[in-house]
Amino acid sequence: MKYFEQIKESLIQKGVSVEITPESIIKDLGIDSLDLMDSIVDLESALDIQIPDDKLMEISTIKDLLEIIETLKK
Structure with a gap:
C-alpha cells in the first residue's frame, strides 16, 4: 500500500474532510464523481x-484503487 498517502493527499485536495483509510468506501467520502475522476486523473x-475504464467501474474502496495502482506499477 505504498501509494496510499498519494491517494489520500489527492482526495484531501478535492475537499475530503473525513478520515481516509484503505477501507474507506469512496462514495462515503463526500466528493462527487467529477472530483473523484479529477483525483484519479491526477x-x-x-x-x-x-x-x-473497466477497472474504474470496479473501484468502490480506497483499497480497490490501491490494488489497481499496485498491479499497474509492477
Whole structure:
C-alpha cells in the first residue's frame, strides 16, 4: 500500500474532510464523481499509469484503487 498517502493527499485536495483509510468506501467520502475522476486523473499523471475504464467501474474502496495502482506499477 505504498501509494496510499498519494491517494489520500489527492482526495484531501478535492475537499475530503473525513478520515481516509484503505477501507474507506469512496462514495462515503463526500466528493462527487467529477472530483473523484479529477483525483484519479491526477494520480494517473503523477504515477505515469493509465487505469482502464473497466477497472474504474470496479473501484468502490480506497483499497480497490490501491490494488489497481499496485498491479499497474509492477
